[in-house]
Amino acid sequence: MRKQLVVLLVMLQAVLSVTDISADAKSKTLKLSRKSVRLQTGEKTKISIKNGVPKKVRWSVNKGKKQIALSAKTKKSVRITAKKAGTATVTAKVTYKKKIKKLKLKVKVTAKEQGKTPSNVKMKKQTAFPAQVTACLDASGYVKVQWGKVSEAHAYVIQRRTGNESWAEIKVTASKSYTDRTVKENTAYEYRVRANCNNMCTKYSTPVTIRTGKINSVFAIPDNPATETPEPTSKPTTTPTETPEPTPYQPKYSYEVEVLNKFTIYENVPIVLYVKTDKPSRPSFVADGLSQYRYEYEDIQYLDKNEERLNNGWICTIQFSTSGEKTVAIEEFDETDKSGGKYGTYKVVKTFQIEVQSGEKSLQNRCNEIIKEVSNDNYVSQDTSDKTVGKKWSSLTGTEKMERLECYVRTHWHYPRLGALTDFGYKTVWFVQENVGAYWETGFADCGASNDMMCVLARILGYEAELRNTTLNGGLHIQAVVTIDGVEHIFDATPWQGGYKDWDYIL
Helix, strand or coil, rough: CHHHHHHHHHHHHHHHHHHHHHHHHHHHCCCCCCEEEEEEEEEEEEEECCCCCEEEEEEEECCCCCCCCECCCCCCCCCECCCCEEEEEEEEEECCEEEEEEEEEEEEEEEEECCCCCCCCCHHHCCCCCCHHHHHHCCCCEEEEEECCCEEEEEEEEEEECCCCCCCEEEEEEEEEEEEEECCCCCEEEEEEEEEEEEEECCCCCCEEEEECCCCCCCCCCCCCEECCCCCCCCCCCCCCCCCCCCCCCCCCCCCCCCCCCCCECCHHHHHHHEEECCCCCCCCEEEEEEECCCCCCCCCEEEEECCCCCCCCEEEEEECCCCCEEEEEEEEEEHHHHCCCCEEEEEECCCCCEEEEEHHHHHHHCCCCCHHHHCCCCCCCCCCCCCCCCHHHCCCCCHHHHHHHHHHHHHHCCCCCEEEEEEEEEECCCCCCCCHHHHCCCCHHHHHHHHHHHHHHHHCCHHHHEEEEEEEEEEEEEEEEECCEEEEEEEECCCCCCEEEEEEEC
């Protein structure tokens, strides 16, 4: 029996050895889907790793950071956006087992010429546009063109014409919709869309036709969907007859909107709105990528904290998942209009614009400023626990540099103040006068925000970094894990002051 066990163990070791060798051999075949790519400014493409699943991948731009930007990074792929003409090199630092392999991609960016097809798109592979295209008038009377998602498409080209004009390109976008604010009143327009995919593009869709009415009138024209119509063999010679405008919806209440944020508005950052209105219930907001939240602001006196209601209006908190110019609509429910359902229809009664910035560049700039400050030979740390005091930046090891940055973030930021203890833990309070905004600008950061900054600082110094969840006093806690010379180090820059430690009196 003992001999049989020994034989089985030997066989098992042999199987494991073969498995390790085959896995290692397979890992060596890792390669990028393309060795080089050519793009025009504004164009996007996706690069992926073939033949195997890497353990860890760090995507970076070794050359040409002004030419391209990397986004949507995963272990298997990355999305590249062309920003400026020139050349760039993307490196995928792939970790499998304990070995590291570097895969490189050359990117050539050329300036885009109006109306021209990107040079890496092969027209001979054109296929029919597979999605449905529709057009309607938004609340202000502008034309909104929408279409379904096309597989592997990285950009969509929109063309427009009116009357006897030729087709003209008006927009190239990665979104699935576009609002044309250059239209004129009482004019018929045709729109068509093409998808640009990797190494090919589709044909233009069947045109859709729509006629505008009044422009900049919130209540003049409801949504007017247009259906696809076959492209005519010859251009029409007759002028479409105008249809009478429907009776506009009269709003029941008045609305005035003010944004209370004192800092720049970025994506995924709360936006606090004061809505002065005589409406007795909470206003309803509608916009692409918008989410609504409920926070209790300690420096505002509510009539009812559970509803955030004021004497003459409401405090409302919204947030956008993407950047760009956002059109936000306030709606009222019209019980008399059964076109939207047996109970009634929501009607737009007011629209307003909010410009949402991308926070990636702003955060990078702030982190570069921090590194410049702490690397100065005259830098004096405010943290008594800083072990790098008196040492020059050039003499510090990678670990010591991260420790100095950890002390800096911990002492220069305050922990967000906390509200009452609930069944779900402490409820974070965003103060209007203090910290409504991005954490790198407001000076308020919890464990997730402060250690997210640590990861960005580490990547600027050339180290791999990621956030890792753990527990502290029975609750969720987040730390930064930085790999230096192949060894993982845990850093925690969570502020020591603010919140539950320093609770100042609130005026």
